[in-house]
Amino acid sequence: MKHIKLLILLGVVVAAISCNNQTGSESTELAVPVSVENIRLKSIQQFVSTTGTAKAVYETELSSEIEGNYILQTNPRTGRKFQLGDRVEKGQVIIKLENAEYLNGLNIESTKLNLEISEQEYEKQKSLYEKGGVTLLEMRNSEVSMISAKNNYESAEIQLSKMQVVAPFSGVVVALPYYTEGVRVSAGESMVSLMNYNKMYVEINLPEKNISEVTTGQEVMITNYTLTEDTLVGHVTELSPIISDETRTFTGKLEIDNPELKLRPGMFIKANIITAQKDSAVVIPKDVIMTGSRGKYVFIVGRNSAANDRRITTGISNQDEIEVTEGLSANDRLIIKGFETLRDNSKVKVIL
Template identity: 55%
Template sequence: MKINLYTTVILSALLGLTACNNQSADSETEIAIPVSVEELRPGFIEQTINTTGTVVATKEATLTTEMAGRYTLATNPKTGKPFMLGDRVNQGQVIVKLEDEEYVNNLGMQSKELNLKISEQNYTKQKSLFDKGGVTQSELSNAEVSAVNARDSYELAKIQMEKMNVRAPFGGVITQLPYFTQGTKVTSGTEVVSLMSYEKLQLEVNLPEKYINQVEPNQDVRVMNYTLPEDTLHGMVRELSPAISTETRTFTGKLSIDNDELKLRPGMFVQAEIVLDRKDSVIVIPKEVIISNQRGKSVFVVEQGTAEQKQVTLGYENQDKVEITSGLKANDRLVVKGFETLRARSKVKIIK
């Protein structure tokens, strides 16, 4: 009986020692979780509104003939060839010419020009004689009337002659050019060319009602298009409607976009960011590292080799980042990778 009791005590002691050794070993071999950190530095963040829409040209026109005549497509001096789709033209440049000898002959340009010269010379002579007392005031006035009438007649003929040319009313790009055989007679009112100017583009957008007191004319705008992933164009808010739609609870805004290099084309679908405000020298972190729970928003930082969970308060935010107004400070080491498996006071190993 004594032997059995002694044996039981010894076994109990051994089991207790083994358990203590295992617990100590587990404590010493706690695995450090690999994480990546980012040392916080003051930065900036903008409050923006994201919107989408289709850009349109600020100027466009379809030009028609004012007179009938034989069609001739003018030569582009830059290429030495007749104008083509996509060619750029300057304001006032002739794109299409019409020819009609009978019409030109009836205008009598040469006779009207000669009559103008004779009338002006006669007026000059009569004025000189009037100054010397050689003619009466009535004779001078008649000479002046003749000169004015001759000038008006000549200018009217020039206007009528100019109608034989189709000129660009503004600098732009040829977007449509219906084909006509050179020398074919076309009637007046025939559409012969369409132009667009899109060095400046316009984007009409519908903005949520809650922003009506925050969006203002002249605010900066950034514009992106999926075909230009590396390029961001800039513009500004140009016009705002003060009325809110009762159906959509939105208000209309018109944005002006700088497109000097013609990277965007009219009709393209774009995404625009209106910059409402900007804060500098603030703590800004990626949105993806924020953990949401019943207690609010939190993130993990590394302090002396362990993970510390910090409750944070958010400020401005955009698509990717958010301002932290409390809970973090400059030089904190924010966990940006590996935070998903962390718990408070977890041991961590920092990796790059």
């Protein structure tokens, strides 16, 4: 009877131990929930970021060159007087200044007639000289008279042009001071300001550390907080070769293509200067990389739903992504969430 009790007690102890071992084994096999991303080859750009204010490449303020009565012209595009925001073409007359006294003083008709007479006289003297009818001196004197008459006429035309305010380039009216129609304005008064911002530029300052990687000709991606869906393309056009001993920066200039006029003068922009680019590269998010005693590593889902750590070597990078040159391949299942507590060969369960 005593032996039977001992056997029963021994069986209970063995069963308890076995149960405990089975529970522990099951706990070690619990799978960690993770999210994965299949690695695909894609392009990556490395860039230097900077900011600045966009300015028009072409801009001017036109003033009156003479005194005269102010007459704002009609815009043929709209059929009304010119207004702010109107487009103008190169050579288009925006404002006229009427001044009868000034116009009479130019003697345009008489100087033009004098030029015609001088030209006819020169041709006559030239013909006679070829026939031996006049001396070389007489022909040359007629040529001098003709040249003088021509200069007088051209000078009069230049003075006449001052009675008009003409667009020196195609652009947009950005300032148009108000004057009552027909009122007398003095010489030197501001008449109109024009800008052409199909192309724009930005003056930049870059840290000393970037002087070896930023060069002229590099492409620049331009964004603005009011144009969140649009990225414009520009280029580095100028760079200073010296470093400021006060700011430890160097200056440069970017030129931006703005064909649809989405970017406006005065807008604050962000510019990403592309300093390196790779196509068909293994690219992963920066924030999934772990660092240990043996360097950088990430986790992928391997066989039997186990996490495998992969030591990696990295290449170019930007704010969010980085190129992996060794350690990963296309179609590897990279763990992007839930990797923080993993170890090599940890059981994982992939969730959405």
